[in-house]
Amino acid sequence: MDEFSFINSIKQQTYKQSSVIKGVGDDAAVFRNTSQDTVTAVDTFVEEVHFSRGTMDPFHIGYRSLAANISDLAAMGSTPAFYLVSVVIPNNWSDEELIQLYKGMRHLASVHEMDLIGGDTVSGKEMSISITVIGFVNKGKARYRSSAKPDDILFVTGTLGDSQAGFYILNNPGSFREKEYYYAKHRMPEPRVAFAKELESLSRVALNDISDGIANEVNEISEASKVSITIYEEKLPISNSYNQFPPELQREWMLFGGEDFELVGTVSRAEWEYLKAIAEKTHTPLKEVGYVDFSKSNEHNVFGVNHYNKKKLLEKKGYTHME
């Protein structure tokens, strides 16, 4: 299939977003949204680094790649609108696999009424997918990781570690409960778009999506907000059958496992009840899992409290023994 036929095969006939002026088919896309702020991010995924056809179909690879990007938009409190896709295509990818890759993206895009408005397809030796997403948020309502304040409640949506658990089952065939659930959490994660969008009604909220493990993300909030944060390990939300995995892996995935694409953030105690109402309205599991330190110190650290009530310094990739 030549590039022209391929572009025609993935080109949308109609666009869902009313802000589209020109989609695919000129040197660039054009859109108009004069009432909101625009949010944009890009992420790249490389075969055998970020994904493998051994554990995911091309459809899932497309779906999950776009999900990761949409999650970045959700982490800003914005609503997804557009995506642009650049793919480096090696000889060992068939036309059918490529079409499935784009179908996986389109499937998730449809859920969020996103339009594909641009992209590029080039030849290379190694498959990689680069996705740019564009979303909108009401003026001044973007949610930053720098907004945490002393005495805030630390919250997290959904459950943690499930994506890594799914990946584990795929690589370690055996007898596991709820296999399909974990596969789906790995292959087709659902970014928390509806929940994130509602957060604009809060007066303040710090927000990150969990792409690299909660320890990493909470450290980013701590650094950006210049506060210290404490996480109670025993409060971290896990799935019902999560205890079937080796205990040391459960803990590893929960704290440092990536790609659950849940949201973590902090909110004032005054607005906690209101946040719970948003979670209920958007059918989003929500849990209080820690707090921002009361005192304004010059040190900005993240601490983890384990099941034995021991408090330790929790760095991005692991615990450091104190003293």
Add this chain to the structure above:
Amino acid sequence: MDEFSFINSIKQQTYKQSSVIKGVGDDAAVFRNTSQDTVTAVDTFVEEVHFSRGTMDPFHIGYRSLAANISDLAAMGSTPAFYLVSVVIPNNWSDEELIQLYKGMRHLASVHEMDLIGGDTVSGKEMSISITVIGFVNKGKARYRSSAKPDDILFVTGTLGDSQAGFYILNNPGSFREKEYYYAKHRMPEPRVAFAKELESLSRVALNDISDGIANEVNEISEASKVSITIYEEKLPISNSYNQFPPELQREWMLFGGEDFELVGTVSRAEWEYLKAIAEKTHTPLKEVGYVDFSKSNEHNVFGVNHYNKKKLLEKKGYTHME
């Protein structure tokens, strides 16, 4: 160098665009422009497919990759504002080469007051660069390839074939005049931003940038506008010392050579004088090189008239004998 240090090394301390609300440093960037339309495109470049360290320094690779993207914004009549860069980095690229790559982009970005507002750096086996550019254009003033009308004048900026000539000299060392000029045209092309921006004052103009050779680009205008277009080969603009290259290559590069990043378009005869004034004001070489057919036929073709006044069908990649 870890990713964190690297991001810090390329992160801008200040932003030039007043529309930036949040640049690099959160899950996504945020900007606000309530008075204009937004234009966006993405292009990906793969080592040994689109560029080689054998003929370009990392600085030039960065510069030219961004130039290609800016040219897409110019081809829409828009003004560049932002770029986001995703790089797949293999082991055989040093930290210093990477820094030079970003310096090359930053150099050109500074000329156009563009800000780097996002990106990604990932590991892989094959070097590739994916750049997303975002620009602004006054409402309804984006310039499309679909706007050509019967009896328009076909115009082109600058000179054609120089980038390919530079590439030829780099690969065929020998005695050539104006080597540095051709090297620069290959390594550091200048997208026609100032000229493109002024086109909004015309009532109508069809526009494409020449990334894949003028034959290809004029065919795109012909298809999108549903008109036939005739190009006079002998009118196509070339550099003074261009005749030093093998005659068959001169013609090949001029018609089918890519990456000059000049602009080609059509304008009504009524506004031709006004277009010439814009070219003069922005110091842009401009030449009339053909016309849109007078008649509205159902056939939409591009014809080339050669030095012997022979008219032939000029397809995207070459001539087809008529009859």
